Amino acid sequence: MVNQQRLVDTFLDLVQIDSETGHEREIADHLVSTFTELGYHVIEDDSQKDTGFGAGNLIVNIEGDEAKQPIYFSCHMDTVTPGKGVKPVITDDIIHSDGTTILGADDKAGIAVLLETLRVIKEEKINHGPLQFIISVGEESQLVGAKAFDPEYLSSQFGYALDSGNEVGTIVTAAPSQAKLEVHITGRTAHAGLAPENGISAINIAAKAVSRMTLGRIGAETTANIGRFEGGTATNIVADSCYILSEARSLDQSKLDRQVAHMKAAFEDTAEEMGGSADVTVTPSYPAFNVEENSAAVQIAKQAAENIGLTPVLKKSGGGSDANIFNSYGVPTVVLAVGYQDIHTNQEKMPVSELVKLNEQVLEIIKLV
Structure with a gap:
């Protein structure tokens, strides 16, 4: 027909x-x-x-x-x-x-x-x-x-x-459900050659936080990914800010909630340990x-x-x-x-x-x- x-x-x-x-x-x-x-x-x-x-x-x-x-x-x-x-x-x-x-x-x-x-x-x-x-x-x-x-x-x-x-x-x-995590990491700027010890690199904080995370395929129902990672302006400046956009998805809402909490804590705890701060905004995308x-x-x-x-x-x-x-x-x-x-x-x-x-x-x- x-x-x-x-x-x-x-x-x-x-x-x-x-x-x-x-x-x-x-x-x-x-x-x-x-x-x-x-x-x-x-x-x-x-x-x-x-x-x-x-x-x-x-x-x-x-x-x-x-x-x-x-x-x-x-x-x-x-x-x-x-x-x-x-x-x-x-x-x-x-x-x-x-x-x-x-x-x-x-x-x-x-x-x-x-x-x-x-x-x-x-x-x-x-x-x-x-x-x-x-x-x-x-x-x-x-x-x-x-x-x-x-x-x-x-x-x-x-x-x-x-x-x-x-x-x-x-x-x-x-x-699956999806949630996005938008993260602003704040450190402290300094001259990267003359006094790097006076700075706190927001990029280093973000990198260490991400290295602590379980990402990619997390079981049969859940995934997570870092989609954007941006920071710094020049090689001779310790970056005092870094922006990360990430997501998590799961067919099981409780597993999604746990994954999001895991990622959020990694950013916040790492920033605190290194003397900086992390502002993490979690936004549900769809159920x-x-x-x-x-x-x-x-x-x-x-x-x-x-x-x-x-x-x-x-x-x-x-x-x-x-x-x-x-x-x-x-x-x-x-x-x-x-x-x-x-x-x-x-x-x-x-x-x-x-x-x-x-x-x-x-x-x-x-x-x-």
Whole structure:
């Protein structure tokens, strides 16, 4: 039922619209126009006043058989950088950029699938329940669009985020919480050649603190990383300040709390021992989610994959997505793999076969509900 050429053409059109995170106005206007031409009313929420981004989140409500459960699908319209002037190329049924930019399959592949889904539903007169499509801004900037989304708009019982790089048929049922640690270390400046003993190096404090930490993969559920480490101005000056940005993630909130406490204490205790100080700010980024295998969302996604000849795979993710936020609103949401490859790089690829399979799975889910 999927019109492969139309689906591919839609995807190619979308990736050529600049929409780096924070600058979504052009793609939002294009989507509003496209959904309207298809006969659907689009709501743009007022999240822009909170995010300061180029547009608000889009909500498309599609009337259906009220005897069926209402469900929703979500994607995000923003991309990472460099995402301006994307020139898509197709080689052996693999879509990629010309190598100077990302492709933007994350997550315009999902949007293309939703548009083709509506076209197929109309053409094939597929009976379906009430549907919602939610297309967010700022997913690539710590999920800010979803965080600013008013859950009052959500009228669905469960849903699916089209946003994972595994092969189509993979269903992400759990993802971690994340917390960020922003650290300002203060020491005491001095001349590095004439009187280094009079100084307290903030860089040394930070380095020793980090060396005391357990980082990287910490068991099956928890990870931690130092992402930025900045300090000093010249080699002949003992640096009196240093800035560190780090994170921790875990599928288990208690383990996340312990890891964050461990990292915070390492900074503070080391600074005190060496005569400096550490100002550590911990900011929760997003909550974890875990949707049980026996839930309707998971069972229907599994059955849909099997119906189109795929072997469903349930997976726990190490990354966050809008699904983390929508689950926190009380609406069970799992992530469907899109099949894109090497995302967030200039080598990003979108196999046409995976794009078609995802579209088939989405249509099958709609028919099964």
